[in-house]
Amino acid sequence: MAARKPKVVVTRKLPDPVEARMGELFEVQLNLDDHAFSRAELALAVAEADVLVPTITDHIDAALLQQAGPNLKLIANFGAGVDNIDVAAANARGVTVTNTPGVLTEDTADMTIALIMASARRVVEGANLVQAGGFKGWAPTWMLGKRLKGARLGIIGMGRIGEAVARRARVFGMEVHYHNRRRVSPRIEEELGATYWESLDQMLARTDILTLHCPHTPATYHLMSARRLHMLPRHAIIVNTARGEVIDEASMADMLADGALGGAGLDVFEHEPSINPKLLKLPNVVLLPHMSSATVEGRIEMGGKVMINIQTFLDGHKPPDRVIPSML
Structure with missing residues (x-):
């Protein structure tokens, strides 16, 4: 049998x-x-x-x-x-x-860069405006975004995905900075042109764009707390393709609404599929339905x-x- x-x-x-x-x-x-x-x-x-x-x-x-x-x-x-x-x-x-x-390393890294570009250059905001019939002609100071070349990219979590994002970021001329539980090898740092920060708080204060690539564990829950969110410069953009729980979503939404942060590109949410209602109404936020690996x-x-x-x-x-x- x-x-x-x-x-x-x-x-x-x-x-x-x-x-x-x-x-x-x-x-x-x-x-x-x-x-x-x-x-x-x-x-x-x-x-x-x-x-x-x-x-x-x-x-x-x-x-x-x-x-x-x-x-x-x-x-x-x-x-x-x-x-x-x-x-x-x-x-x-x-x-x-x-x-x-x-x-899913390469797929997630691709989407991370897409969210960085969409947030920095107001891609979704502009597309929505055109589709709503709001495009009335070009103007010198209209729909101004942020240049990626020379921007300081802060990466939290330099594992497979973090490294893949860093490689892509270098192509755009971004400065790569990172915080990780353990420093990567000198060879990888040299290859990526990456600067290591033992202190996450110190890196945040010098970051133009922050992207998260750490797992959700008890140690990383609300790693980006309200206190740490306020360490970012007011123009900073947050991108998250990791897990929503690593950011205090309510505090981030309040700061985005108040102009205390420059923008956000989010593919994951703290209580998904529920999303903080404030985020749904903000023009400086790009929201995706957890599709980075799709x-x-x-x-x-x-x-x-x-x-x-x-x-x-x-x-x-x-x-x-x-x-x-x-x-x-």
Whole structure:
């Protein structure tokens, strides 16, 4: 008798090639209508699955894991971040957690630069004005933005994405400055022309454009607090393609509305999909629906990583993208 295929429960719809291949490898339960799982559906999934494939919209906390069945041994997250999963609680129950790092580096870096350009040069504001019939002709002092060449770019988090953003920023002639938990190697600093700041506060005071590329952890929650936001120059622009929770969104919205900040380009939000109502009304803010990683190629590569992690684990080996609490 053939061995039973492991049951893999996928919480959201994935690209067709990924779902087709999963169906060949595993007994897979797909989410055909792509609805967000309720708490009850997640509880049923962890109770029945051998492998759970959640996404960042699924909150797998300790209470939910207490409802897990004896067969659940792997949570293969479809995403690079794992702040939606209580990794320590999973580890304590003998459940391995994996993610999909590295796949979305270039896509996220591209969108970061797009948000920098859109915010500095008022692209969305100008496009909206034209579509509303407000373009009455050119004028020397109308719709003035900020030049990127020579601007000081402050990067919080010099990992894969931070480095990719720095490489792109150099092409535009920007000065690259960064703050990171650990200083990168001299070789990388030289390659990127990057200046390291051990003190985040000191870097902020000298930053024209700030972009965030750190994960959301207890240590980074509201890393950009109201106090730190006020350290930025009044003309500074904030760009965030990381996680919304790393910024005090309410304080940032107040400062943008009061002219205490120059602008913002945001792809993530503290309480998404809810967005601070003030942000929705400001002309100096570019808002995107968490789409920095949204490319066909990226999503298929993410699915490939998920399947490799699952198959490697089922073969009795350590998955290549295992996440352990000490990494967070």
